[in-house]
Amino acid sequence: MASKKKVGAYPSGMILFSLTSALFLIGFCGMLVLQSKKLVRYIRENNEVRVFLDKDLDADKLEKLHAEVIKKPYVLYNGTTPQVTFVSKDVAAKEFMADTKENFTNFLNENPLRDSYRIKLQEDYFEESRLQDVKADLESVNGVFEVIYQENIVDEINKNITKIYIIMSVFAVIMLVIIIVLMNNTIRLALYSQRLLIRSMQLVGATNGFIQLPFLRRGMTQGLLSGLIAASLLFILLQVALRNIDGLATLQEPEKIAYLLGAVIILGIIIGLISTFQAVHRYLRLSLDDLY
Structure with a gap:
């Protein structure tokens, strides 16, 4: 006997994997920025x-x-x-x-x-x-x-530092855009199996907010879980690096690292929520012909 479909129940394995991978990359970029800023400060103050x-x-x-x-x-x-x-x-x-x-x-x-x-x-x-x-x-x-x-070398170092920051910032923005587009498509495909159930609820008079709520809860939960996994992986990676790279401990700022890991978790919740809302909203606006 086929199991009864529940609103908001859709495959989430691929979403978790995609979002966790994306958050890990963003967090890794952020960690590189923090380490490089500390390194730059160390170089400047030891001049x-x-x-x-x-x-x-x-x-x-x-x-x-x-x-x-x-x-x-x-x-x-x-x-x-x-x-x-x-x-x-x-x-x-x-x-x-x-x-x-x-x-x-x-x-x-x-x-x-x-x-x-x-x-x-x-x-x-x-x-x-x-x-x-x-x-x-x-x-x-x-x-x-x-x-x-050391004359002349100072401005040259500052120019190179500025270039590095610009490149990393552009890369982070591009990554964020790619992640949002990827997540929208992934969640949209995952919700495909729920499109008829969404339409059935509309036909019986359910409001858009009532229909969206379970999906949004699931999206936030997936974002939270992905953020926690990504933050844990980043923390483990940092500990491995500290044990194997001499001098890296001097560049650490634990408070900023904690803020970064917290930001990764929050970003996961936000992306999960926004991507789910956009995907569900699209199905809510589809005509009957487009559903098929």
């Missing part, structure tokens, strides 16, 4: 400006110079600690010899290098024009001989 000092500064002058430098508005702070590192000329000489594998003391009677400060700047100052202002400001400080930084 150092080197401040070379006048020779033969005594301890008092060095202390006053340090106190003046750490008060600058562009100096990066880690909590209450200014990211300003003093490098003596002796340490600088050891670093130079380690990098070049050459010992200049063999042909020079003195160390030509200078004491210096290595200063990490706030992310907002990672621009060529602002770095030039920082350079001019520091060079005006009494006791500073010269300020250097």
Whole structure:
């Protein structure tokens, strides 16, 4: 004996698979954006400006110079600690010899290098024009001989970062459009077996809202389930990546990751609801001839 059809009861396996796959891809793109933003911030905040000092500064002058430098508005702070590192000329000489594998003391009677400060700047100052202002400001400080930084590379990095963000944003928008179209078609096909039941309910006087309600509930449930599965898969993927990729843990922002996973779940509910509404609404407007 054939089972009795119930309104809103239609095959959902393909819908769950399609929506889960789509939400996973969107969530993966979002996760890449979060990681890349953190990486960009890390690169910017670890870009150092080197401040070379006048020779033969005594301890008092060095202390006053340090106190003046750490008060600058562009100096990066880690909590209450200014990211300003003093490098003596002796340490600088050891670093130079380690990098070049050459010992200049063999042909020079003195160390030509200078004491210096290595200063990490706030992310907002990672621009060529602002770095030039920082350079001019520091060079005006009494006791500073010269300020250097990696010129020209800053704007090039910023341009590449902007290009990457634009490409990823366009890709995410295209993916979202494709997902909505795909889900509309998938749900429309799944509802095909219910078209006559929908028409029968219309003929007995059921309102459109009454007919749509069970379908919308099912669509929201499917969206919620797909979102939960996709969020779980993303979380598992992230944990695997953290265990196998060195240094990835430093780029994590747990709060933003939680917001992203929550957004994936909410997006699943919204897509399931909207796609189901559009598909059911289409069948509600079909003429009798079009139903066949």
